[in-house]
Amino acid sequence: MSHKVALITGVTGQDGAYLSEFLLKKGYEVHGIKRRTSLFNTDRIDHLYEDPHIDNQRFFLHYGDLTDSTNxxxxIQEVQPDEIYNLGAMSHVQVSFEMPEYTANVDGLGALRLLEAVRALGLEKKTKIYQASTSELYGKVQEVPQSETTPFYPRSPYAVAKLYAYWSTVNHREAYDMFACNGILFNHESPVRGETFVTRKITRATAKIALGLQDKMYLGNLDAKRDWGHAKDYVRMMWMILQADEPEDWVIATGETTTVRDFIKMAFKYIGVTLEFTGKGVEEKGKVVSSNNPEYPVKEGQVVVEVDPKYFRPxxxxxxxxxxxxAYNKLGWKPEYKLQGLVDDMMKSDIKLMQKDSYLKEGGYQTMNYFE
Ligand code: NDP
Ligand code: GDR
Incomplete structure (x- = not known):
């Protein structure tokens, strides 16, 4: 049976894992580009891994890097993909201030390298390209809500690099008649979200606090407002963008915005704890007002959130x-998850994860010290 072939950069990341699963279910042959790392780093896709010795393998990994054109x-020449999803990126906004040049190379030039490879290999009529663009392009508020026509004003080296990739995609589409599209995705999260993004940092810390493994968490700007959706809903839309009649750019969002502070309250609500925030700026603290789940040793008055300015961004x-x-009107896309459903999904998973640590500790299990 003939099937479509997809190539995914960033296959080991949150979206790469969800998209691989989604495309495999649709019958695709999926190829992912994975960086060489000193440890496996395939936790998110281990359940999809197939032994290369079996027949009819449909999931393949290739070593590669967005900074390496020849690779x-x-x-691309070997795989001859029908669709390329460029999800690979140095995707952490705060870290991009520490490594702006690398971020520009991977997130900006990386996209151009892919577009040019497709063109140079004469695949511009065969291969469709999805570029992972971002709501960070909007940056400093110009208008709300933000749509495909809102002007961009990037506020980080990450966003500046992604702006280059956005326009490279548009320019290749117009110059060479390529089916190249930007998905301008707003924040999307899941139980496998990277641990240093704010939502996952909050759900992991809340789970640890619930189980008595940690007292409090330290965060940065609690006033920031984000339009948070579930990664599962968003990867479906990535695929829909490449199945549309015309190559276009699309905003993907839930249309609701929430402060970091309220996200924390929602995470604590999952464990039956009500929080109140007092103080301003770096003095602000989140305290437990009531706790109605005796299973978790959280005390009234316990300070569970403090602000550390090291997490503020320039x-x-x-x-x-x-x-x-x-996207709603032309492609019929609608998110299935509401924010509390997303928070519950993440909390359920992190409590399970932390429980494992807790059981191991209680059972006297000690990790090996290889350096003794
Ligand atoms: P992750 O950080 O979870 O995944 C990023 C992926 O890119 C990882 O597989 C990573 O590999 C890979 N990568 C990093 N550097 C390179 C490189 N030099 N060459 C090849 N691959 C590389 O991000 P998400 O899954 O959350 O996001 C996917 C894409 O969507 C990113 O481009 C991101 O910028 C963009 N985006 C994300 C949004 C979100 O809210 N999640 C919203 C809008 C856009 P490794 O595992 O080795 O680090
Ligand atoms: P963002 O996500 O920058 O929107 O980029 P992140 O979760 O890192 O930050 C969201 C907001 O929370 C504030 N914040 C903190 N952030 C982090 N990481 N850690 C903290 O301790 C903390 N405290 C407060 C931040 O200042 C910010 O305002 C994500 C990434 O996935 C990008 O790749 C993607 O393009 C955009 O979403 C859309």
């Missing part, structure tokens, strides 16, 4: 709220 050329994106009506 990208060779993989320039911040204060407010994101997306208008995805073009």
């Amino acid at each position: 990208l050329f060779r993989i 320039t911040e994106v204060e407010l994101l709220i997306g208008d995805a009506s073009k």
Whole structure:
């Protein structure tokens, strides 16, 4: 049976894992580009891994890097993909201030390398390209809600690099008639979200606090507002973008915005704890007002959130709220998850994860010290 072939950069990341699963279920042959790392780093896709010795393998991994043109050329030539999803990126906004040049190379030039490889290999009529663009392009608030026509004003080296990738995608589409599209995705999260993004940092810390493994968490700007959706809903839309009649750019968002502070309250609500926030700026603290779940040793009055200015960014994106009506109306996409459903999904998973640590500790299990 003939099937479509997809190539995914960033296959080991949150979206790469969800998208691989989604495309495999649709019958695709899926090829992922994975960086060489000193440890496996395939936790998110281990359940999809197939022994290369079996027949009818449909999930393949290739070593590669978005900074290496010859490697990208060779993989694309070998795979001859019908669809490329460029999800690979140095995706952490705060870290991009520490490594702006690398971020520009991977997130900006990396996209151009892929577009040029497709063109140079003469695949521009065969291979469709999805570029992982971002609501960070909007940066400093120009208008709300943000749509495909809202002007961009990037506020980080990450966003500046992604702006280059956005326009490279548009320019290749117009110059060479390629089916190349930007998905301007607002924040999307899941139980496998990277641990240093704010939502996962909060759900992991809340789970640890619930189990008595940690007293409090330290965060940065609690006033920032984000339009948070579930990664599962968003990868479906990535695929829909490449099945549309025309190559276009699309905003994907829930249309609701929430502060970091309220996200924390929602995570604690899952464990039956009500929080109140007092104080301003770096003095602000989140305290337990009541706790109605005796299973968790959280005490009234316990301070569970403090602010550490080291998490403040040199320039911040204060407010994101997306208008995805073009996607709703033209492609019929609608998110299935509401924010509390997403928070519950993440909390359920992190409590389970932390419980494992807790049981091991109680059972006297000690990790090996290889350096003794
Ligand atoms: P993750 O950080 O979870 O995953 C990023 C992926 O990119 C990882 O597989 C990582 O590999 C890979 N990568 C990093 N550097 C390179 C490189 N030099 N060459 C090849 N691959 C590399 O991000 P998400 O899954 O959350 O996001 C996917 C994409 O969508 C990213 O481009 C991100 O910028 C963008 N985006 C994300 C949003 C979100 O809210 N999640 C919203 C809008 C856009 P490794 O595992 O080795 O680090
Ligand atoms: P963001 O996500 O920058 O929106 O980029 P992140 O979760 O890192 O930050 C969201 C907001 O929370 C504030 N914040 C903190 N952030 C982190 N990481 N850690 C903290 O301790 C903390 N305290 C407060 C931040 O200042 C910010 O305002 C994500 C990434 O996935 C990008 O790749 C993607 O393009 C955008 O979402 C859309």
